[in-house]
Amino acid sequence: MQISAELIKKVAEAKKVCVLTGAGVSAESGVPTFRGGGNSAVWKGMPFDQISSARMVKENLPEVWEWFDYRRGVLKDCKPNEAHRALMFWESRLRENFLLVTQNIDGLHTQAGSRNIIELHGNIQRSKCTKGCRLKYEMLPTEIPHSPDICDLCDAPLRPDVVLFGEMLPEGYFEYAVEFANDCDLFMSIGTSAVVYPAASLAEIAKKKGAFCIEINPEETPASYLYNESLRGKAGEILPKILQ
Ligand SMILES: [Zn+2]
Incomplete structure (x- = not known):
């Protein structure tokens, strides 16, 4: 894989960086893409x-939890990879x-140490109140099945x-x-076809404002x-080379 000197220079000189990641980054850690199964994915x-x-949350919450505990179980042995670590390292250089x-x-990004992160679709290792208050609860990846809890504030399950089908993205995130x-001044999209709205529009926005993409x-x-440069390959191999 040939990486141009211009690209390396742009990355090294970038002062404000926005990175979008998708399923491809997780796949390199062995995370199965349930969505990839489309309508054929059945549980x-x-x-x-x-x-x-x-x-389903309204009609049969225990069943939803059973499915999500199953998925958390599948994730139990998946660890952050070189791509997750490289992005954490990049953040540590540029901070806010x-x-x-x-x-x-x-x-996995959070596990790798990323802090300035927006998890657009949520985090499977966290729960929240069905009443919609702002409290969130961390679950340990090892607590499977977890014991269904109620909100400290509202007594609601x-x-x-x-973010589930039929739901909007959390307000303010996007x-x-x-x-x-x-x-x-630099936008990078990793491991995503970025056809899923609204994430796809981030690249367009950055491009329009003149960011190197x-x-x-x-x-x-x-x-x-949309991109100035497209690199074909695994993020876990390419990112460390770009950032060295
Ligand atoms: Zn609550």
Whole structure:
């Protein structure tokens, strides 16, 4: 893999960086992509988009928890990889001028030490109140199955802190990412086809404002035309080379 000197220079000189990550980064840690199964992904006879839905939380919360505990179990042995670590290292250099926006819910970026992070779709290792108060609860990856809890504040049952089918993104999350992408000088998209709205629009926003845009993905994506440079390969191999 040939990485241009211009790209290395842009990365080294970037003062404000916005990075978007998707399933590809997790896949390098062995995380299965449930979404990749599309409608064919089924759990206990239920299609993925049915068991992972807002309606199901209302109708059968214990079943939702059973499914999410199963998924947490699958994740138990998945560890952050070189890509997660490289991004944490990048953040440690730029601090508040580095924002990581992820579509992944596995919590591996946080486990790797990333702090300036927006988990657009939530985090499977966290629960929140069904009444919608602001309290969130961390679960240990080892607590499987966890014991279903109630909110300390509202006495309401807790649910996974993950954006389900039929739900909007948490208020303010995407808006903050947009604001950041608006005046970053380098934007990078990693391991995502970025066709899922609204994450896809971040690259467009950054590009429009003149940021240097880099894509890292094994295959060409529908959004590849947006990027100044597209690197084909594994993020865990490419990122450490770019950042060395
Ligand atoms: Zn509550």
